[in-house]
Amino acid sequence: MTPVEFDYLRHFLKKKSGLALSADKQYLVESRLLPIARRVGAANLGALVARLREPNSEALAMQVVEAMTTNETFFFRDKIPFEHFRTTMMPALLASRAATKRIRIWCTSASSGQEPYSLAMILKDMGAATAGWRIDILATDLASGVIEKARRGSYSQFEVQRGLPIGLLIKHFTQVGDQWQIAPDIRAMVQYRPLNLLCDFANLGMFDVIFCRNVLIYFDEETKIGVLNRLAQVMAPDGFLALGAAETVVGLTRALKPIPDKRGLYAPDRSAESGVGMMRSGAAKLTLVAG
Amino acid sequence: MKTCLIVDDSSVIRKVARRILEGLSFTIVEAEDGQQALETCRSNMPDAVLLDWNMPVMDGHDFLKALRRLPGGDKPKVVFCTTENDVVHIARALHAGANEYIMKPFDKEIVEAKFQEVGLI
Ligand SMILES: C[S@@+](CC[C@H](N)C(=O)[O-])C[C@H]1O[C@@H](n2cnc3c(N)ncnc32)[C@H](O)[C@@H]1O
Numbered sequence: 425m426t427p428v429e430f431d432y433l434r435h436f437l438k439k440k441s442g443l444a445l446s447a448d449k450q451y452l453v454e455s456r457l458l459p460i461a462r463r464v465g466a467a468n469l470g471a472l473v474a475r476l477r478e479p480n481s482e483a484l485a486m487q488v489v490e491a492m493t494t495n496e497t498f499f500f501r502d503k504i505p506f507e508h509f510r511t512t513m514m515p516a517l518l519a520s521r522a523a524t525k526r527i528r529i530w531c532t533s534a535s536s537g538q539e540p541y542s543l544a545m546i547l548k549d550m551g552a553a554t555a556g557w558r559i560d561i562l563a564t565d566l567a568s569g570v571i572e573k574a575r576r577g578s579y580s581q582f583e584v585q586r587g588l589p590i591g592l593l594i595k596h597f598t599q600v601g602d603q604w605q606i607a608p609d610i611r612a613m614v615q616y617r618p619l620n621l622l623c624d625f626a627n628l629g630m631f632d633v634i635f636c637r638n639v640l641i642y643f644d645e646e647t648k649i650g651v652l653n654r655l656a657q658v659m660a661p662d663g664f665l666a667l668g669a670a671e672t673v674v675g676l677t678r679a680l681k682p683i684p685d686k687r688g689l690y691a692p693d694r695s696a697e698s699g700v701g702m703m704r705s706g707a708a709k710l711t712l713v714a715g
Numbered sequence: 716m717k718t719c720l721i722v723d724d725s726s727v728i729r730k731v732a733r734r735i736l737e738g739l740s741f742t743i744v745e746a747e748d749g750q751q752a753l754e755t756c757r758s759n760m761p762d763a764v765l766l767d768w769n770m771p772v773m774d775g776h777d778f779l780k781a782l783r784r785l786p787g788g789d790k791p792k793v794v795f796c797t798t799e800n801d802v803v804h805i806a807r808a809l810h811a812g813a814n815e816y817i818m819k820p821f822d823k824e825i826v827e828a829k830f831q832e833v834g835l836i
Contacts, residue, residue, distance in 0.1 A: 498828075581800065581818050585825045589832055590816040594805050 425454060425469040432473055433457075433488075440489045441566055442622050442651075444644035456491045460484075490567045494642070497535040498586035500542045505637065505666040508689050510546050513664045517632050518553060520662060527559045530631045532621055532655070533639035534563035537574025537614070538583070541606055543635070544613040545596055562628065564619035571616050577606035621651050625658065632660050638668035645676065652677045656692050665690040717762040717835065718742045722752040722778065723796070724770040732765055732796070735823045739836055749773030753781055760787045763835050765826075766813075768797035768804065776811055783812040792833040796821060 425433075430450050437443040445453065454469060461472040464484065475484055500506050517527050531540045540563035547559055565571050584593050584604045597604040619625060621639065634655055640648045655665060656679035665680060666688055667673070673680040673690050681693040719741040721732045733743045744761060746752035750773040752764070764782070768775040775795060782788045792814045797804070800818040808816055814833045817825055830836050 582825070585818060585821075586828050587832075590805060590813075591809065594802050594809070599800075599802055 425450065425473075429470050429473045432477075433469075436476065436485075437489065437492055438644070438647075440485065440622075441493065441620065442643040442647045443489075443492055444642065444647070453492070457488060460487055460491055486568075490569060493567045493570075495535045495567060495570045497538045497638070498583070499538045499588035499592075501539065501587055501637070502669050502688075503587075505635070505688050506542055506546060508664075508666065508686055509543060509633070510550075512683075512686060512689070513633055514547075514550065514553075516662070516664075518557075521632070525557045527557065527633070528629065528631045529559065529561045529633040530628065530635070530658075531561065531563040532619070532634060532636040534565050534571075534574060534616070535567075536570045536579075536583075537563065537577060537616070538579075538587070539563075539635055539637065540574070540614045541577070541610060542587075544610045545592055547613065548596070548610060559613070561614045562631075563614050563616050565616075566618065566620050568618050571618055574614075575616050577611045578603045579606070580604075622647070625654065628658060630658055630660050630663075632663045633666070634659060634663070635666045637666060638671070640671045641668060649676050653679050656680050659692045661692055661694060663692060665692075716740060716742045718744060718759075719763040719765060719835075720744045720746060720752060720755055720761040720791075721765045722746045722749065722770070722775065723765075723767040724748055725767075728767070728796075732826070735826050736765070736830075738823065739827060739830065749775060749778030749781075752778050753785075756782055756785060756788065756791070760785075761791050763830070763833075764791050764793045765796050765817075766793055768795060768799045768808075776807065779808070779811045779813060792830075792835055794829050794833065796826075 430453065433453055434445050437445060457469055457472060461469055464475065466472040466475055475481055476488065521527055529543060534540050540561050543561055547554055563574065580603060584597065593604065596607045596610050636655060640651065643651065652673055656677065659665060667690065669688060674682065678693060680690045683689040683691050719736050721729050721743060723729050723732065724747050729745050736743055741763065744755055746755055748770040766775040766779065775797065779793055793812065794815040794817060795808045795813050796817040796819060798819045805816050815829045817829055827836065
């Protein structure tokens, strides 16, 4: 791959998915994209890039974008955000939404489903406290392959041993051959659909809880700012945002603020006037990036 | 440093488990079957037990039931580590007082995740 071709791919990926690749990531691009080149009969990455430049190459573009995503995930990843969900977010929302009995949750980058299903298991185990409530979990991801897997709800022995307590495994899964199938009632609690965080998502409505974890780390600062600002706009004023352990809003936006003593948890901050200013400019920049 | 008793009749498994757990800062004691393990626990109760199921002399399940009846035997966190990978065995293990359950084959990541799960790390 020539430097020009690598550069083309870097710009292409940034535009399509937000993925910011540093100049030393050529090996990564090669290892992920060579199998695609082979599959579509392109002799090398140069030939693959040439195909991407052709008109009507959208299907190939999607394959390339998807192959470059990192889908690493596991049940109850990092534990703390799920503890926050059970002991902070849900009690607050059960009190404040008592009149409507409705809660909307969004996992923005759900990968193969372990994150939304972890939330669903927590809700299920809350039992009577949520009886009569309508609690929706929307789970989205850019990559259609992982969404398909998430919908199936079938996991390998290795996957169910990372983060999932054994008690929950035997409570909510059944063994099918060498796979573990999540129970139909848990599966039915989560709706999956493909979604690119770079695209406008205002039409999804407002959310009380957003889990946007371990995806911003792949974006450059400008893209992070844009996504965070637009997330703030679809959050209820008393809603919660959970980010990954290596992610923060601090220094990026004033539309969101850390919740004291709750690591990784953020709330909309509508008090900061300048925050609104940052919010708008972030969104405008992003439209350009995503377009 | 916390101690972990590794109970397995396979010296290979004990060696692999020892390497992983020493890497997680445990002091390791080994036993080849449930009977040996029980004797070890009588003289020196460990903080954790990594426990195989099928072993000669006394199997892991019988060991666990006996351990939980010993004075102070409720203290160690017991993590099964076995090829018995079905719901029936898992349920029996939990019923007998196991804290976690690893289905073989295992690797460092799984051991670490399970030991974290029960609060050992
Ligand atoms: C490392 S996984 C994190 C999964 C899960 N949230 C967790 O924390 O375990 C990152 C996911 O983000 C998705 N992703 C990457 N870029 C995205 C984008 N622009 N819009 C939506 N999802 C994206 C990837 O497909 C991948 O499944």
